[in-house]
Amino acid sequence: MALETPSPLDQKILEHFPGLVVRKDLTTELKQNAVVPTYVLEYLLGQHCATDDPAQISEGLESVRRILAKHYVHRNQAELVKSTIKERGTYKVIDKLTVELNDKGGFYEVEFTNLGLKKVPIDVDFIKRYPKLLVGGIWAITDVEYELPADPKASPWQISSVKPIQVAGVDQDEFLAARAKFSTDEWIDVLMQSVGFNPEPFTRRGKLLTLIRLIPFCERNYNLLELGPKGTGKSHVYAEFSPHGMLISGSEVTAPKLFVSNANGKIGLVGYWDCICFDEFAGKDKKVDKTLVDIMKNYMANRTFSRGIEQLTAEASMVFMGNTQKSVAYMLKHSHFYEPLPDKYIDSAFLDRIHAFNPGWEVQPVRHELFCTGYGFVVDYIAEVLKHLRTEDYTGLYKAHFHISSEVSTRDQTGFEKTFSGLMKIIHPNGKAKPEEIAELLEFAMECRRRVREQILRIDDTFKANDFAYQPVGGGPAVTVLTPEEQQYPAFAGLRPLNPEGAPEITSAEAVIPTVAVSTPANTEPAKEQHLVVPENTKGWSYRRLFADHLRGCSAIMIRDPYIRAFHQIRNLVEFLRMVNEITPVGDEVTVHLITGSDQETMEKQVENLGQVQDSFASTSTPFSWEIDASPNFHARSITSDNGWKITLDRGLDIFQFFEFSTFKAEAAIQEARMVKGCELSFIRKPDENK
Incomplete structure (x- = not known):
């Protein structure tokens, strides 16, 4: 295997943590053949490949392969x-x-x-x-x-x-001494690489959104909720990162399994694991035991659960991971962020016990270039470090520099203080940081708790609304913390006037909140029935010019086109979806369903590409679905919308002539710059079935 020269950061990790780091791409390579958790592979790699010497790595890698081939049971x-x-x-x-x-x-x-x-x-x-x-x-x-x-x-x-298969122990003093050799930026990148991600494509905020997932391993009784599109690696950390975490399906847990069995007195998962992650937690079709929800509410609030008359305690943190189906704007305008959860969990008392809501829709979808090829900790080592830090309490470390200047509930304060404590342990394990670094983590922690509270207000009007603000101890303007979605969609977020007392304040973005347009201006001319002939070899045509006026105001579109198969045809489909997305008012949703044909030669790639389109548009205001019609008589092409229009197209969406694609060509970005094929379209108003 060809090895690249270690980066300066990699060299620094190897120097200060000798024998405790491993090249992360080796783990990825080995996982292709052994379906075991990452910490199992890296335990072996740490014993044989914890070096930057190419010869030793090659030899160690072969040793690990031999061990797996000989002793791992398939x-x-x-x-x-x-x-x-x-x-x-x-x-x-x-x-x-x-x-x-x-x-x-x-x-x-x-x-x-x-x-x-x-x-x-x-x-x-x-x-x-x-x-x-x-x-x-x-x-x-x-x-x-x-x-x-x-x-x-x-x-x-x-x-x-x-x-x-786990590290025997960790010398915490040696760890802290080695951590002191790294700047804050360097250390955050070390942690990102240890989790398995290349830090370069991530922004500073993107890194915090990833590292917050580690808090349940270092903070006792920490409750984290993350909802977002699928494919963002939500459960990766809990499945692969630590031998002290347990990943279970949200629908497969029972009260006896999680807490205690009254039949035999056997303590459940919370008594043995530091972190329990409920994967696939969202879903309206999930069967939920109301008794379990009630026990969880009590446990998440005060760490206790009962067996008969006996009160028991445990320290396991709870993580809830689930997929969203709607865009952020749609949820803000029409419902709330908890909408994907099973109904029995949409309970304000249960949700108020969540310390932080991590916005999964901001997390980058996992793709090849995000995976780390440099060095990071053997995950079991950093897992042991985090386990040791569970005994520390950093919740009040911000108070020497900042005080909370707004009225917040006890649960709100507990929530953001535990998140702040966890981030301090992860990034500044010695408890020391510059005031501006403390402010960054405090603000992020307050934002994550504010998201919990603001969404509860949408489902329970007995909860009190309040601002989340902090202020330097020595004086200065108060900083009111807002979530990014409140700043982006103030019309939907229900923002209250800030600072009724008139004291100087700034927002967390340190900027005026922009006004968001909630609709796309429409053509003043009403859509009409017509037959349109598009001449061959002309330019100036686009999907927006052809279809927008007739599709505005609809909520569902059906495309029937047997020839959405080749790459350029699927690219046309994506451009159609983008056009529909652009004319959809912010916060609304238009579903688009495609019925198309296929053939044996192209079906595999076609299914793969359409699947990617469906995944990528899932959390937009234009969710897309598709099916294949194998009927030999499937020829007619049309677009039908639920606002009463049917558009017949003799060429379907394939109206543009071939052009050589290049990022820098106008044709690639502007449909009007392309030459078209001659085609005809008919716009027919369907009779109102309600009349």
Whole structure:
């Protein structure tokens, strides 16, 4: 493998954290063949490839490959591995182990996830040493033995050793001394690389939006909500980053599994894990146990839950991740940001316990160039650092420099203080930072809590509205913190007049909030029925000129065109969607559905491209869907809208002649600059079915 020269930051990481870093693209390469969490791979890479020496990396990489090839259990090779254990008598395997108590026999039994072995006895000493075996299980290197027992009912499989795949411990003083060698900007980039992202494409705010996902690992009982489009890597950190986190489906958890079983008194996930992430949390079709919601509300507020009359406590943080289907403007204008959640969770008491709402719609979709090729911490090392920091409390560190100058509720203050504390631990683990750095994190934390509060106001008018503002201790103007969406869409956000007392204030953006136009000016001429002939080889035509007047005011469009297959045809579709998007009033939504045809030669690429279009427009004001009609008689092409118009097109959307695409050519950016094919269109008003 060809290796690039490490960057100055990479060299600095290698110098000050020797043996604790790894090249992140090696992890990506290995994951193609082994479906194991990142921390498992990087545990092995950290032992063999924690260097910048090309020869040692190549040799270490081969060693890790050999270990995985020899000991990692693929499901489809489970029988072969069992046979190897039987023939050799003992063998090391890398697999996930989960333990249950056999209450009738009074002993513990292991289940191997990939190897498929169940009810394998395990010594109680392993359970005492690694209690997470009982809840969720752990990845480990295990010595498995085979010997036929005298008792035919007993298991022939035995476990002689269990070694969890995780860093043994961290010297916190050494960590803090090494952290001091990095500037704040450098350290943020180190953390981004450690999470697996190349920091260069991210803005400073984009980095904070990513790093806030680490707070549940270093802050006890922290409750984070993130909703946004799919494909932004929301659950990546919780699935791959730490052996102290558990990722579960939001619809697969029960009260006994999460908290405690009244049947046997067994403590659930919150008693064993630092962070529990509910993936795919949104969805109106999810079945939700109201009892679970009530228990969660109590736990999220005061860390307690009950088993009968006994009160129990735990420190697990809660993270809720889900996908949104509507644009930010649409949700602000017509509903609220919690709208995608199951109805039983759209409960102001539950939502008020959320400390921060991370705006997932601002997070960049995961794509190849975002992945890190430089060096970052072996994720298990930084996970252990964050676990240690759970014992620290940085919530009040801002008070030496700033005070909260607005009336906020106790929950609001607790919310942004915990977020601030977590960000300080992650970025400034020694608790020391410049006043301007403290202000940056405090403002970001207040914004994330303000988003929680402002959206609750939309569903519960018993909650009190208030401003979020802070002020330097030594005097100076108060800074009122607004969310970006409030600044972008003040007409929909319901902004209240700031500063009724008349004291000097500035907004968090330090700028006047712009007025947002909520509609696109329409042609004063009413749309009319007509037959239009577009002459061959002419210019000056565009989808906007042809279709906009007849599509304004609709909320749904159906395109029937059997030839949206080739790249240029799908590019035409994207330009049509962009035109519809431009004429749609801000905060409204127009759904566009395509019915098209296909053929065997192009179907695979066509499906891939249409899928990308659907994903990319999902959170815009023009959500797109499509289907393929295989009927051989499918020829007619039309655009039908729910505002009463049908447009027939003899060429469909494919009206432009070929042009050589270049970013710098007018034809690429301006449809009117293109030569057209001759075509004819008919604009027909459909009869009103309600008359």
